[in-house]
Structures are given as structure tokens and as C-alpha cells.
Amino acid sequence: MSEQNTPIEEHHDVNKLIAERKHKLAALREQGNPFPNDFRRDATSDQIMAQYEHLSKEELEEKKIRVTVAGRMMLRRVMGKASFATIQDVGGKVQLYVARDSLPENVYNEGFKKWDLGDIIGGSGVLFKTQTGELTVWLDEIRLLTKALRPLPDKFHGLTDQEACYRQRYLDLIVNEQSRKTFLIRSKTVAYIRQFFNSKGFLEVETPMLQGIPGGASARPFETHHNALDMQMFLRIAPELYLKRLVVGGFEKVFELNRNFRNEGVSTRHNPEFTMLEFYWAYADYNDLMDITEELFRGLAQSVLGTTEVQYQGNVFDFGKPFARMSVTESILHYNPDVKLEQLTTREAVAELAKSLGIEVKANYGHGRILMEVFDELVETKLQQPTFITEYPAEISPLARRNDHNPEITDRFEFFIGGRELGNGFSELNDAEDQAERFHEQVRQKAAGDDEAMFYDEDFVTALEHGLPPTAGQGIGIDRLVMLLADAPSIRDVILFPHMRHTDKHGS
RNA sequence: GGGUCAUUAGCUCAGCUGGUAGAGCAGCGGACUUUUAAUCCGUUGGUCGAUGGUUCGAAUCCAUCAUGACCCA
Numbered sequence: 062m063s064e065q066n067t068p069i070e071e072h073h074d075v076n077k078l079i080a081e082r083k084h085k086l087a088a089l090r091e092q093g094n095p096f097p098n099d100f101r102r103d104a105t106s107d108q109i110m111a112q113y114e115h116l117s118k119e120e121l122e123e124k125k126i127r128v129t130v131a132g133r134m135m136l137r138r139v140m141g142k143a144s145f146a147t148i149q150d151v152g153g154k155v156q157l158y159v160a161r162d163s164l165p166e167n168v169y170n171e172g173f174k175k176w177d178l179g180d181i182i183g184g185s186g187v188l189f190k191t192q193t194g195e196l197t198v199w200l201d202e203i204r205l206l207t208k209a210l211r212p213l214p215d216k217f218h219g220l221t222d223q224e225a226c227y228r229q230r231y232l233d234l235i236v237n238e239q240s241r242k243t244f245l246i247r248s249k250t251v252a253y254i255r256q257f258f259n260s261k262g263f264l265e266v267e268t269p270m271l272q273g274i275p276g277g278a279s280a281r282p283f284e285t286h287h288n289a290l291d292m293q294m295f296l297r298i299a300p301e302l303y304l305k306r307l308v309v310g311g312f313e314k315v316f317e318l319n320r321n322f323r324n325e326g327v328s329t330r331h332n333p334e335f336t337m338l339e340f341y342w343a344y345a346d347y348n349d350l351m352d353i354t355e356e357l358f359r360g361l362a363q364s365v366l367g368t369t370e371v372q373y374q375g376n377v378f379d380f381g382k383p384f385a386r387m388s389v390t391e392s393i394l395h396y397n398p399d400v401k402l403e404q405l406t407t408r409e410a411v412a413e414l415a416k417s418l419g420i421e422v423k424a425n426y427g428h429g430r431i432l433m434e435v436f437d438e439l440v441e442t443k444l445q446q447p448t449f450i451t452e453y454p455a456e457i458s459p460l461a462r463r464n465d466h467n468p469e470i471t472d473r474f475e476f477f478i479g480g481r482e483l484g485n486g487f488s489e490l491n492d493a494e495d496q497a498e499r500f501h502e503q504v505r506q507k508a509a510g511d512d513e514a515m516f517y518d519e520d521f522v523t524a525l526e527h528g529l530p531p532t533a534g535q536g537i538g539i540d541r542l543v544m545l546l547a548d549a550p551s552i553r554d555v556i557l558f559p560h561m562r563h564t565d566k567h568g569s
Numbered sequence: 570g571g572g573u574c575a576u577u578a579g580c581u582c583a584g585c586u587g588g589u590a591g592a593g594c595a596g597c598g599g600a601c602u603u604u605u606a607a608u609c610c611g612u613u614g615g616u617c618g619a620u621g622g623u624u625c626g627a628a629u630c631c632a633u634c635a636u637g638a639c640c641c642a
Contacts, residue, residue: 077614078579078596136606143602160602178595191603215580215594217606222580224637236580326570329639551638562636 082177082210095208100183102131107152109188110196118190128198130155131183131206133235136216139174145197148182149235156197157184163201172205178216179209227559240554243547247555249365250543254318254338257357263314263340268303270296270320276521277301277460279513280323283333296322301460301534302521304341305489308532309524316340318539329551330481333560336539341489345533347472350486351449354476354535355384358447365546373545378446378478386474388452389436396443411435425509429454429469444477453487459499459515461487483542486535493525 089095109128113121132148132155143160161169163186176182184203191197214220219236226233226240233240255265273292275282277299287294300317307315322334342349362369362380369381387395390405404414408428415422420434432454444450453473455463461471473487490496500522506514543555553559 076579076596081596138604138607139601140604140607141601143604145604145607147605156605158603162602189603191605193603193605195603195605197603212579212595215606217594218581220580222576222637224576225580227637326642 078212079210082208085175085177086208086210089205089208095205097204097206100131100204100206102129102183104128104130105150105152106130106132106148106155109155110153113188114196118194121188121190126188127185128188129183129185130157130198131181134176134178134180134182135213137178142169144173156195157186158189158191158197158199159203160199163199164203168203173203176205177209177212179211179213180205181207181209224561227553228561230557243543243549243555244557246365246547247543250361250546251318251539253361253364254357257360258316258340261314263316263342264312266304266307266312266315266317267319268300268307268317270322272297274516274518276515276518278321279515281325281512283322283324298323299337299536300339301536302518304339304534305529305532306521306524308341308343309527309529313343313530314341327560329553330541332540332552332556335552338537338539339534341532341534343530343532346488346531347451347474347486347533350533350535351384351386351474354484354486354537362546371545373479373548374550376445376479378545380447384447384449384476386449386451389432389450389454390452392440392444392450393436397439400439405432405435425506427454427456429456433457441477441482442480445479447476447478449474449476458487459503460490460496462490463495478545481541482538484535484537486533489529489532489534491525491529491531493522496525497522
């Protein structure tokens with residue numbers, strides 16, 4: 062083994078720190094396998110703290126509680142013949158007391174003192190409290206479990222370089238507690254959502270991410286090619302059309318929690334792949350969706366954060382109160398007292414308003430499309446507290462059911478928190494003939510140069526012809542939701558391995 | 570796509586109006602058996618993001634490029 066590991070590249074070791082550690086590893090190989098896998102711990106640091114932190118110095122001396130722990134050595138304070146070391150495991154940190162005379166012959170000088178910060182070690186001993194009252198394990202047994210060849214980032218400052226945190230997330234997780242917390246919040250959020258929908262009788266399903274026709278949203282897809290079938294394929298931009306097929310099939314309450322892909326720019330709010338919750342609920346409408354969304358968000362914040370008041374970047378968003386509900390038109394008027402209702406009611410008037418705001422109005426834009434451009438400009442960022450915006454124009458809602466009183470609008474809403482769209486829901490269009498006509502209109506838009514317009518999905522129309530029961534469905538962006546709960550300013554902070562440009566240095 | 574800023578040791582950062590590079594941590598050697606970013610003494614370590622240019626001389630000035638952050642589209 063060690064012969065194989067005498068690489069030519071050893072001369073190329075860029076820095077002496079790595080070379081030093083490799084020499085130590087070579088010496089360890091002489092003595093046996095430096096990567097053993099026969100060590101078993103019986104406690105993690107958080108368990109130890111929870112169970113024994115409250116005991117006094119005297120009680121601990123009396124009880125002689127033995128624990129076996131393992132983790133990465135993060136700090137070490139050597140004081141001659143004894144040392145303190147701090148190890149970090151999945152539950153947090155715990156301090157070890159390592160004294161020469163408590164260990165077998167030579168282990169302290171020939172072993173422990175030669176190991177490095179970043180190495181994974183394990184040991185057994187009795188709990189005690191130090192003079193300053195810190196719960197500590199007095200080891201009588203210690204082993205090196207994994208040799209680390211690269212040094213950790215600065216033990217005090219950690220890793221602050223954003224790029225390094227994203228590209229080498231493992232380092233970020235090792236040294237930045239905030240980052241660990243963020244991903245714990247993410248995990249709890251997803252777990253809560255699963256439990257929430259399961260408890261309400263929704264069935265979790267998985268539908269294709271590799272699709273022949275990308276549908277369910279207006280977005281540019283990633284394209285790929287299936288070699289054996291010699292056919293063009295797309296990564297999905299949304300699961301919507303497949304989930305509705307399942308409702309046609311009789312699964313009346315379904316949800317899917319997984320990845321969508323959109324071939325668009327990256328920003329603090331956009332990653333090319335992102336996680337969506339979509340759920341479909343037969344015999345319900347968009348008002349039911351707004352109600353269940355409030356219930357979900359309230360329970361989620363309470364469960365994950367222990368409060369319904371969500372602190373985000375210096376603001377407080379109250380998930381406890383009923384969420385505001387207003388129409389697109391109402392919201393424009395409400396947040397812009399200068400704008401008059403007459404400026405919104407005809408295509409000509411709203412086009413003029415849009416132009417005065419510097420918005421480009423293309424010839425093929427209808428009244429509804431222009432109204433939404435104005436909304437994006439004048440309202441979206443002002444929707445700080447949780448708000449549902451309703452009455453979306455049919456023109457930009459090709460999959461949503463028309464309103465019974467006004468066919469130009471749909472029974473649809475989007476909802477916003479902190480000036481960002483978090484979700485989109487509507488009563489589903491289940492009129493197959495209307496759906497076919499709306500797809501035709503999308504195809505016309507695509508032909509006119511709108512590459513975000515939808516494809517005609519004949520199989521989906523066939524499914525609708527078999528009868529989709531009256532249904533409501535909604536999507537919620539999980540990454541943006543986690544940003545809120547974790548108080549994270551960028552979507553990259555809540556995605557473990559965010560998209561980064563390829564570099565020779567690290568790959569991606 | 571546009572603007573602003575950044576890139577110097579493994580990590581965190583200094584480095585002035587141009588004169589060939591510095592600290593702390595980590596590492597290495599030594600002292601130290603209750604430390605807390607341990608402390609104390611000594612010490613190694615750099616293609617200053619890349620490529621051109623200006624200059625007797627460039628980490629520093631200029632141009633282009635790369636990567637990132639933030640803002641705007």
C-alpha cells in the first residue's frame with residue numbers, strides 16, 4: 062500500500078503543511094491502518110450536554126460516568142504533560158482532557174501530540190467538571206480514526222470567503238455553525254411539510270424530471286438528448302401537468318417535493334435547479350388553498366422556529382395573523398396612491414402607464430400581461446408581510462380556471478413575503494377544450510419569439526378529456542421559504558451545493 | 570447584459586504618493602498536568618488571480634481577461 066502511495070506528485074505539494082501531514086500519515090501507515098473502522102462511540106456531544114451538564118462537580122466525581130466519543134479535533138491546548146482538546150461531532154462540541162499519565166505508555170507523546178487539528182479522533186473516559194465548570198471527558202483511551210491531510214481554516218475567524226463557502230461546503234459546515242443551522246432548518250422544514258400533507262391524507266408521488274415536453278410553467282428549459290431512443294428531452298420546469306394526470310387517475314390529493322430546473326440567470330433569488338412543493342387537491346378551490354397555506358406556514362414557523370414571528374434581515378414577518386388578501390388591481394392602487402383606477406382598466410391606459418415607468422410594452426402584450434408588468438414594477442417589493450394577490454389575468458395563466466364572473470381573470474393567486482414570490486396557486490383549468498385553446502395561444506406566442514411560452518401538450522389535453530375533477534393546486538418555492546426561516550440573504554446560503562461557474566481550480 | 574467593489578502565506582487580514590512582502594492563527598523546535606482563540610521563547614512558509622503595457626524599477630499605475638460579492642436589467 063505504501064509503495065503505491067509514493068506518488069511523483071509529492072514533489073508538487075504546494076505547501077509544507079500538507080507535506081508535513083503526509084509524512085505523518087506515512088509514519089502512521091508503518092504502525093498499522095491509519096483509517097480504522099472498528100471504533101464505536103456511545104454518545105454525541107449534545108446528548109452528553111443534555112444529560113449531564115446540570116450535574117455538579119461533586120456529583121460527577123461520585124458517579125464516574127463513562128462515555129465514548131468521537132469527532133473532529135477543532136482546538137487543542139497543550140500544557141506539557143496534559144492537554145485540553147475540543148472535538149466537534151454532529152451534535153456540537155465537547156472538551157476532552159488528555160493527560161499523559163492517564164493514558165497507556167507513549168500514547169500521549171508519540172500519538173496525541175503528533176496529531177493535527179482537523180484529524181478525526183475517538184476516545185473513552187469519565188466525565189468531570191473543570192475549575193471553570195466546563196463539562197469535560199477525562200480520557201483514559203484515545204485513538205486516531207482519520208488523518209486529515211489538509212489544514213482547517215482559521216480556528217477563530219473560520220472561513221469567510223463566500224466563494225470558498227459555496228464551493229467547499231464541507232469546510233463551511235465544519236467551521237461555520239450558522240451554516241449548519243441553516244441546513245438543519247432546511248431539513249426540518251421539508252420534514253414538517255411531508256408530515257403536514259401526509260397527515261391530511263395527501264399522497265406523496267414522484268413524477269418525471271426527464272420529460273419529452275416541458276410543461277407546467279413559463280420558463281426556458283434545459284435540453285438534453287436520450288441516446289437509445291434518439292430523442293430530444295428536457296429537464297422539467299415544473300411537475301404540474303403530471304400531477305394533474307394523477308388526479309385524473311383518481312389520486313385526489315397528491316404532493317411532490319423535489320427539483321425543478323430552469324435555464325435562466327443566477328441571482329440571490331435564483332438557482333438553475335431549485336426545490337418546489339406542488340400539491341393538488343380535488344374538490345377544493347383557490348380559497349381553500351389560501352386557507353391551507355396559512356395553516357401550513359403558521360405551523361411550520363412554530364415547529365421550526367418556535368414562534369410565528371419570523372425575523373428576516375431586520376424585519377419581522379408575522380405568520381400568526383391572517384395573511385392579507387387583495388387583487389392585482391387593488392394592490393397597485395393600494396401601494397401607489399398616485400395611480401388611478403382608470404389607468405388600469407383598459408389596455409391603452411395601462412400601456413401608457415407602463416411606458417411612463419420605463420417598461421417595454423411589446424405589440425403582442427395584452428391588457429393582462431401589461432398589468433402584471435406594472436404590478437412587478439410597482440408592487441412586488443412592497444409586499445413585505447405575508448400577502449395573497451388574487452385575480453391574475455387569464456392571458457398569463459394558461460393552466461388556471463377562469464373566474465365565473467370575469468373570464469379575463471382566473472381563480473388564481475400568488476403569495477408574497479418579504480417582497481418575494483413564494484408560491485402560486487389556482488383552481489385548475491379542467492375544461493379540456495379551453496385548455497387546448499390556451500395551449501394554441503401559447504404556441505402562437507412561442508412562434509412570435511417568446512421562448513418562455515408553453516408547448517402544446519396533446520397527451521395532457523387527452524387526460525383532461527377523460528375528466529379532471531374540480532381541483533385546486535399550488536406550488537411553493539422551498540428554497541425561498543427556507544431563506545425566510547433561516548434569515549438567509551441569498552438562495553445560495555440555503556442550497557448545499559449551489560451552482561457556480563466552472564473553474565480549473567475546484568471544478569464544479 | 571450594465572455598474573461598483575474585491576482577489577496578497579493553508580486561513581483571517583495589513584501593505585501610504587511606485588523602491589523586489591508583513592502580522593495573527595495554523596505548521597515546525599522548545600517550556601508548561603484544569604486550559605478556554607491557552608500562554609511564553611525561537612522558527613519555516615509567497616509565481617502578490619492571469620496576461621500584456623508604462624517605468625531604471627510594479628503587489629501598488631494603465632489595459633484586457635478570469636473568478637466572486639453586491640446593486641441594476
